[in-house]
Amino acid sequence: MATLELRNVNKSYGNGLPDTLKSIELSIDSGEFLILVGPSGCGKSTLMNCIAGLEQISGGAILVDDADISGMSPKDRDIAMVFQSYALYPTMNVRDNIAFGLKMRKMPAAAIDEEVARVAKLLQIEHLLTRKPGQLSGGQQQRVAMGRALARRPKIYLFDEPLSNLDAKLRVEMRTEIKLMHQRLKTTTVYVTHDQIEAMTLGDKVAVMKDGLIQQFGTPQQIYNDPANLFVASFIGSPPMNFIPLRLQRKDGRLLALLDSGQARCELPLGFNVPGLEDREVILGIRPEQIALAPAHANGLPSIRAEVQITEPTGPDLLVFVTLNQTKVCCRLAPDVPTQVGDTLTLQFDPARVLLFDAASGERLGVVAPVQEGKDNVAQFKGR
Amino acid sequence: MTSSLVPRSLSFSRLAIYSTLILACALYLIPLIVMLLTSFKSPEDIRTGNLLSWPEVITSIGWIKAWETVGGYFWNSVKITVPAVVISTLLGALNGYVLSMWRFRGSQLFFGLLLFGCFLPFQTVLLPASFTLGKLGLASTTTGLVLVHIVYGLAFTTLFFRNYYCSVPQALVSAARLDGAGFFTIFGRILLPMSVPIIMVCLIWQFTQIWNDFLFGVVFASGDAQPITVALNNLVNTSTGVKEYNVDMAAAMIAGLPTLLVYVLAGKYFLRGLTAGAVKG
Amino acid sequence: MSTVATLNKASPLDALQRWLPKLVLAPSMLIVLVGFYGYILWTFVLSFTNSSFMPSYKWVGFAQYARLMDNDRWWVASKNLLLFGGMFIAISLVVGVLLAVLLDQRIRREGFIRTIYLYPMALSMIVTGTAWKWLLNPGLGLDKMLRDWGWEGFRLDWLVDPDRVVYCLVIAAVWQASGFVMALFLAGLRSVDQSIIRAAQVDGASLPSIYLRIVLPSLRPVFFSALMILAHIAIKSFDLVAAMTAGGPGYASDLPAMFMYSFTFSRGQMGLGSASAILMLGAILSILVPYLYSELRNKRHD
Numbered sequence: 001m002a003t004l005e006l007r008n009v010n011k012s013y014g015n016g017l018p019d020t021l022k023s024i025e026l027s028i029d030s031g032e033f034l035i036l037v038g039p040s041g042c043g044k045s046t047l048m049n050c051i052a053g054l055e056q057i058s059g060g061a062i063l064v065d066d067a068d069i070s071g072m073s074p075k076d077r078d079i080a081m082v083f084q085s086y087a088l089y090p091t092m093n094v095r096d097n098i099a100f101g102l103k104m105r106k107m108p109a110a111a112i113d114e115e116v117a118r119v120a121k122l123l124q125i126e127h128l129l130t131r132k133p134g135q136l137s138g139g140q141q142q143r144v145a146m147g148r149a150l151a152r153r154p155k156i157y158l159f160d161e162p163l164s165n166l167d168a169k170l171r172v173e174m175r176t177e178i179k180l181m182h183q184r185l186k187t188t189t190v191y192v193t194h195d196q197i198e199a200m201t202l203g204d205k206v207a208v209m210k211d212g213l214i215q216q217f218g219t220p221q222q223i224y225n226d227p228a229n230l231f232v233a234s235f236i237g238s239p240p241m242n243f244i245p246l247r248l249q250r251k252d253g254r255l256l257a258l259l260d261s262g263q264a265r266c267e268l269p270l271g272f273n274v275p276g277l278e279d280r281e282v283i284l285g286i287r288p289e290q291i292a293l294a295p296a297h298a299n300g301l302p303s304i305r306a307e308v309q310i311t312e313p314t315g316p317d318l319l320v321f322v323t324l325n326q327t328k329v330c331c332r333l334a335p336d337v338p339t340q341v342g343d344t345l346t347l348q349f350d351p352a353r354v355l356l357f358d359a360a361s362g363e364r365l366g367v368v369a370p371v372q373e374g375k376d377n378v379a380q381f382k383g384r
Numbered sequence: 385m386t387s388s389l390v391p392r393s394l395s396f397s398r399l400a401i402y403s404t405l406i407l408a409c410a411l412y413l414i415p416l417i418v419m420l421l422t423s424f425k426s427p428e429d430i431r432t433g434n435l436l437s438w439p440e441v442i443t444s445i446g447w448i449k450a451w452e453t454v455g456g457y458f459w460n461s462v463k464i465t466v467p468a469v470v471i472s473t474l475l476g477a478l479n480g481y482v483l484s485m486w487r488f489r490g491s492q493l494f495f496g497l498l499l500f501g502c503f504l505p506f507q508t509v510l511l512p513a514s515f516t517l518g519k520l521g522l523a524s525t526t527t528g529l530v531l532v533h534i535v536y537g538l539a540f541t542t543l544f545f546r547n548y549y550c551s552v553p554q555a556l557v558s559a560a561r562l563d564g565a566g567f568f569t570i571f572g573r574i575l576l577p578m579s580v581p582i583i584m585v586c587l588i589w590q591f592t593q594i595w596n597d598f599l600f601g602v603v604f605a606s607g608d609a610q611p612i613t614v615a616l617n618n619l620v621n622t623s624t625g626v627k628e629y630n631v632d633m634a635a636a637m638i639a640g641l642p643t644l645l646v647y648v649l650a651g652k653y654f655l656r657g658l659t660a661g662a663v664k665g
Numbered sequence: 666m667s668t669v670a671t672l673n674k675a676s677p678l679d680a681l682q683r684w685l686p687k688l689v690l691a692p693s694m695l696i697v698l699v700g701f702y703g704y705i706l707w708t709f710v711l712s713f714t715n716s717s718f719m720p721s722y723k724w725v726g727f728a729q730y731a732r733l734m735d736n737d738r739w740w741v742a743s744k745n746l747l748l749f750g751g752m753f754i755a756i757s758l759v760v761g762v763l764l765a766v767l768l769d770q771r772i773r774r775e776g777f778i779r780t781i782y783l784y785p786m787a788l789s790m791i792v793t794g795t796a797w798k799w800l801l802n803p804g805l806g807l808d809k810m811l812r813d814w815g816w817e818g819f820r821l822d823w824l825v826d827p828d829r830v831v832y833c834l835v836i837a838a839v840w841q842a843s844g845f846v847m848a849l850f851l852a853g854l855r856s857v858d859q860s861i862i863r864a865a866q867v868d869g870a871s872l873p874s875i876y877l878r879i880v881l882p883s884l885r886p887v888f889f890s891a892l893m894i895l896a897h898i899a900i901k902s903f904d905l906v907a908a909m910t911a912g913g914p915g916y917a918s919d920l921p922a923m924f925m926y927s928f929t930f931s932r933g934q935m936g937l938g939s940a941s942a943i944l945m946l947g948a949i950l951s952i953l954v955p956y957l958y959s960e961l962r963n964k965r966h967d
Contacts, residue, residue, distance in 0.1 A: 054558050073679045075564035087555035091577035100573075101563030148559075401767050408764060409781045415796040415840065416784075422799065434810035435800065479693050486686035494690065498697050503953050504705075505901055507925045507942040511711060511935060512704035515720065535700045538693060567685040596789035598904035599922075603930060613791040617908050620795050629799060640792040647787035651780055654787065655848055 001030045002065045002155035002188050004051070009060035011046055011212075020046045022212045024060070028205055031186040035203035035220075037193055038235070043212040044192045048158050051190060053077050064155060075104070080149035081158040084165060086141045088133035094144050095129040098151045105152075119147045122181075139170045146181070159191040163198065175201060196236045200224065208232045230362035233285050233355065239319060241287045242329045245359060250278040257284050257354070259324050261306035263344065268302050271352040272366045282365060285355035288319065288332035294346040303348035308341055320345065423447060423634035430629050446630030447638075450619075454635045456608070457615035461595055461642075463526045464611055468533035469590040475534065476541020476586060477579065481571050483542065484549035485557045495546065501539030509536075510603050517604055524606045532604055533594045540593075541586050544657070548582040549575065581653070588650055589657035592643045612639045705946065711939040718933035729940040739941065742919040745831050746948075749920065750899035752835045753842070757895055758888075760839065761846025766876055768847070769854045779851070782844035790841070794908025797837035798824065827917035830910055834918060838905060842898060846891050853887035854880065889956065896952050900945060921945050 004027070011021035021043050028034045036044040049055040051062060053074035062070040069077050080101070088097050095116055102112045120126045123143045133141055142162065149157055159178070163171045179202055182189055193199055199206050200220045208215045208223060208231075216228040227233035233241050248270075249256045255277055257268040268284075294303040306322035313319075313335060320331045320339060331347060339345060356365040418435045423446045425439040433440070451458075483495050513532060514523065522528030552575065560570045576583075601611040610618075616639045620632050647654050715725045733739050764782060768775055785793060800806050803822035811819040823829035857880055865875045903922035910918040912927065921941060929938025 049558075052558070052562060054561065073682065074558075074561045075566075076679075077562075079562065081559065081562050083553075083555040083559060085553045085555050087553060087559040089556065089560070089574050091574070100560070100565070104564035104569070148563075152563075398770075401770055401772070405764070405767055405772065405778055409778060412781050412785065412840070412844065415793075415800055418800055419796050430805065434813045435806060436810060437813075475693060478689050482686045482690045488686060491686075491690065494694055494697070497702070498693070501697065501701050503897060503949055504701060505922075505942070505945045505949050507901075507922060508708045508946045509700065509704035510708075510925075510942070511720070511929060511939060512707040513700070535696050538696060542693070566682050567689075592787055596791075598789065598791050598907065599926075602907070603926070613789050613904070616795060617791050617904075620798065620908060621911055629802075629805070632795060633799065636792045636795040640788045643787045643789070644784065647784055648780075651783070655783065658786065658845060659849060659852055 001186065003030050003063075004028050004034070004156060004188055004190065005063040005066070006047075006051075007061045007063065009047070009050065009062065010058045011043070011050060011055065012058045018212070019058075020212050021050070021057075024214055026207055026214065026217060028188065028190075030188055032204040033182055033189045033191065033202060035191050035193060035199045035206045036209060037196060037199040037206060038209035038215075040194060042209040044194075044209050045160060046212075047209070048081075048160055048190060048192050051156075052079055052081050052158055078152075078155045079158060080152045080154040080156075081160065082145045082149050082162045084161040086133070086145040086165075088141055088144055088148075090133055093130050093132055094125065094136070094147075097133065097144055098147045101148065101152045115151050119151045122150065123147045138166050139174065142166060142170075142174055146178075150181075150185075155188065157187055157189040159189065161193055162191075163193075164195070178202065196238065200236065208235060210235075227285075227355070227364070229364055230283065230285070230357045233357070237287060239288050239330050239332070241285045241355075242291075242327070243357075244284040244286070244325050244327050244329065246282065246284055246325050248277050248280060248282055248356075259304055261304050261322060261324050263307060264305040266302050266304035268349060268354065269351055270354065270356070270366070274366045277356070277365060281359040283357040283359050283362075285357055286329075286349060286353070288330040290350055290353045291329070291331040291347050293333060293337060294348040299348075301348045301350060303346050305344050305346050308339055308343045308345060311339065311341060322347070419633045419637055423450075423630055423637055425630050427626075427628060427630060443630075446628070446634040449628065449631045450634035450638055453619055453631070454612055454615045454638060457610050457612045458638060460526055460605075460609060461611040461613075464529045464533065465591060465594045468530045468537065468594050469587060471530075472534045472537040472541050472590055473583065473586045475538060476543075477545045477576070477583070478571070479538070479542040480545025480547075480549050481575060483546045484552070485554060485570075485575075486567070495542075498539050498542055501536065502543060504536075504539070506536065506599055510599075514604060523604070524609050526605070526609050528604055529600060529609070529611065532600050533597065536600075537590055537593065541590060544582055544586045544589070545579070548579065552578070581656075584650065584653040585657040588646055588653045591646060592654070595643055708939045708942055711935055712943050714936050716935035716939070718935070720935060725936070729936040730944075732937055733940050733944070736937075738916045738919060739921075739924060741916055742921045742924040745918060746899065746920050749831050749834050749838070749902070750896060752832075753838045753899055754892065754895045756835065756839045757843045757846050758891060760843040761891070762850050762881070764843070764847040765850035765854055766881075768851055779848065782847050784844070785841040786845045788841065790902075790904035791908045793837050793841045794905045797833065797840070798909045801833050801836070824910065825914055827914050830914065830918040833909060834902075834905060834920075837909060838898070838902070842895060846895070849887055849891050850884065853884040857883055889959075893952065893956055897949065900948055921948075 006024050006026040009021055009024040010019060012019040024047060026034070036047060038044050046055060050057045050070075053069070053072060057070050060070070061068045064077070064079075089100065092100065098116050098119055099112050102115060107115070116129070117126075120129055123146060125140065125143050125147060128136060128140060128144070133144065136144065142165075145162070162178075163174050166174060175198060178191075182202075191198070191202060199208075200223075203220055205217065206220050206223050207217045210231055216223055216232045218226075223232060223236055227236065230243070234243070244259070246257055246259070249258060251267070253273070255270040255273060257270060259266045259268055294301075304324070306324065308320055308322060309328075310321040311318060312321075316335065318333045318335045318337055318339075320333055320337075322329050322331065322345070333339075357363065358365055414436075421436065421439060422430060424442045424444065425433065426441060426443050426445065429440045479498075483491055517523045517528040517532070520528070520531075522531060556574060557570055560574050565573065595611075596613065597611065598613040598617065601614040602617070605611065605614065616635050619635050710722070711720060712729055713724060713726060714721055715723050715728070768778065772778065801821065801824045802808070803825055806821070808819065808821040811821070823833050861879060861883075862875060865879050870878070901922060902920055903926060906912055906918060906920050906923045907926075912919040912923045922945065925938050925941045925945065928934045928941065
């Protein structure tokens with residue numbers, strides 16, 4: 001149990017290469033589950049290696065329980081790590097794999113046996129203890145790798161994309177198990193992934209990274225509902241948020257976004273009023289589930305008629321693609337909506353949930369409408 | 385690529401293929417057969433018969449004489465080969481471990497410089513090396529040859545281990561470091577136990593290279609310190625007395641048997657050494 | 666920034682751990698710098714001196730190289746290297762590729778046959794030379810055997826024929842190395858993607874044309890590796906000449922490696938010997954540098 005704080009952490013490999021990590025500032029409380037998420041090459045794994053001490057930081061400080069550990073060697077940091085490739089020692093059996101770290105720490109043999117037994121029971125791998133890693137399935141190797149980390153009872157766990165080598169079904173199972181394990185043990189955890197579903201489901205806090213910079217740091221809900229910029233908005237969410245480039249207008253003192261489906265036009269009044277946004281190239285962001293079928297009786301929300309171009313039933317949802325402002329837009333509808341390609345649907349949007357981004361910089365524009373205000377709307381809006 | 389398109393019936397082309405392959409086998413085997421036959425013949429038998437004629441009387445006099453002449457040098461070769469093979473393999477393993485798992489600024493450059501050693505024509509280092517051995521008082525000793533073989537075997541042994549360890553996930557070392565293991569513990573407890581195949585490849589490669597060496601042997605050793613290849617060459621190319629071909633052939637067999645034996649017993653590793661060396665050098 | 670408890674103090678043991686990789690590599694670095702590059706430089710310096718039986722450091726500029734260029738024996742050795750190297754490489758490649766392709770046709774006892782083709786590679790060149798010297802012995806070797814077998818007019822005295830003695834070296838060297846080429850190519854053939862061959866079959870290509878047009882061209886890298894190794898063996902060839910001909914008759918079968926040895930160590934002309942060694946290095950580099958350059962360029966393309 002420990003707090004973890006990163007202060008202005010920098011990592012550079014010199015030789016005129018761009019810095020791998022730029023002024024990373026993060027802080028999590030004891031027992032929290034932090035997710036580092038981002039595309040490959042964003043620096044998330046480097047950051048994790050720096051926390052583990054496998055790489056030296058070029059500047060800043062890494063604090064565990066308010067003590068700077070950035071100069072310590074990995075073995076003294078009391079941090080355990082689960083690797084993407086599991087990194088099980090191939091010539092040792094499962095028992096020795098789990099016991100290795102304890103032996104290195106000169107724990108008495110009896111205590112080691114006890115600890116191995118505890119971990120094996122916890123992870124239900126008692127029957128595998130005499131096997132070599134090569135004789136285990138991917139899921140079993142994953143458990144052993146976790147067991148090796150658990151046996152050490154470290155202050156902090158690091159997970160480096162631990163599920164990416166598993167098949168889809170096993171991945172979902174193990175995800176749940178990791179979450180259960182964390183709820184039970186309450187050990188501070190840092191978890192690196194490029195999978196935004198893992199990021200949303202596992203984390204207490206999420207740090208979205210790109211190009212060595214933290215784009216946004218917050219709870220999964222903040223990241224999802226209130227993304228700081230175009231990158232975060234596009235990275236989190238599946239199917240991804242729709243981005244419609246357009247020009248804003250001002251009418252009767254209100255900001256309007258003009259949508260055009262080819263068949264019809266719609267003036268979408270925005271939920272906020274910031275001067276200076278009119279006549280600018282902006283990008284309107286709207287998540288697929290925030291586009292709904294308009295009910296038979298008018299409810300005051302703006303709507304637009306559009307032609308269905310593709311339908312993709314996914315089981316729980318029906319994804320319908322229409323064209324707005326020459327951009328393909330995905331709408332997530334209830335699976336029983338009777339529609340097919342060529343039909344015209346009347347769609348409506350909740351202006352309060354629409355996001356605006358600067359077309360050039362990708363930064364968020366305007367003030368965010370607080371989520372609570374639109375709650376009633378959203379419930380109704382889901383329209384199922 | 386094993387072609388699945390070849391008809392399995394014994395067509396004319398199948399017959400041609402098999403006869404070519406068997407003929408080739410004969411051509412590769414004839415020198416060995418001739419050596420064996422000749423080594424067991426008497427000198428008169430050699431003059432009256434021909435290369436492939438069966439000995440009139442099988443006699444081991446050639447082998448006995450050969451052993452009397454080159455036997456001592458055979459043990460020289462053993463004394464040179466065993467320590468040189470073991471030490472150069474160990475050094476190569478450590479170097480490969482550092483160059484793959486503990487890279488530092490300049491280590492890649494060093495590897496490049498070392499790699500060139502695989503191609504180095506030894507003629508360019510013979511003179512300075514012999515001066516150095518002289519200064520060290522190791523001229524014309526088996527110890528001096530051990531040293532030379534270690535130094536100039538390093539390029540290949542390092543290459544073998546470095547390439548092998550490059551295919552081992554770095555995460556293994558990271559995991560062990562977090563588990564609290566140090567540099568040598570990781571090497572001894574985790575990497576060495578998984579290196580058995582490459583250790584075999586390296587040992588066999590070094591063994592054949594050093595056992596078969598002639599250049600270093602003839603330049604750096606004289607008299608009693610000579611390895612068997614040099615002794616064999618002296619025996620065969622001596623211009624005094626009557627040529628005893630049965631002795632020559634028996635001596636050649638004695639010089640060739642250790643490596644042949646290794647090849648027959650561990651051909652798999654021998655081939656892997658050759659091709660691993662071929663990838664980069 | 667608030668004050669922070671500092672745990673930065675690394676223990677001496679930790680500092681040692683951090684230095685260990687460098688310490689472990691240090692002896693080898695020293696060996697490489699001195700034993701490889703230092704010695705090459707030393708030989709290079711010697712080649713500009715008038716060293717004879719003992720090294721002397723009296724600078725004579727390019728005089729030794731000029732003497733080398735005037736030396737008839739050096740030219741014979743160089744021409745022999747071209748002839749020997751060219752034939753040895755070409756024949757070994759042809760034989761090796763042919764055997765590999767034939768062995769790739771689902772041959773019964775393939776492993777056994779492969780073992781036979783490759784065993785000469787395990788032998789010392791001295792042993793190979795001794796064996797072939799005997800086989801090619803004029804009067805008692807193949808010469809006599811074929812006459813015994815009824816080929817009355819057969820004559821094989823190349824070993825003592827100054828114009829043909831190099832062919833003897835070629836025969837022995839091919840015998841030793843062609844099995845290795847076979848092994849390289851067989852491994853290459855086994856790694857060719859089966860689906861490419863299936864596709865060609867579907868397109869109606871015949872087996873020989875599949876090999877010639879598709880399979881073998883895809884083995885270009887193997888070809889170049891084999892070429893490199895064979896050229897390297899050829900340039901360094903010393904033991905084979907020593908055992909088979911000792912450079913003779915006269916110096917008709919001399920190779921640069923033999924030349925270097927006899928001038929440096931038997932005739933006490935260290936300066937000249939060093940100059941010849943440096944030219945040998947130059948020959949290796951002139952093959953190696955383009956090869957490595959193309960290798961690196963290909964890697965970048967990947």
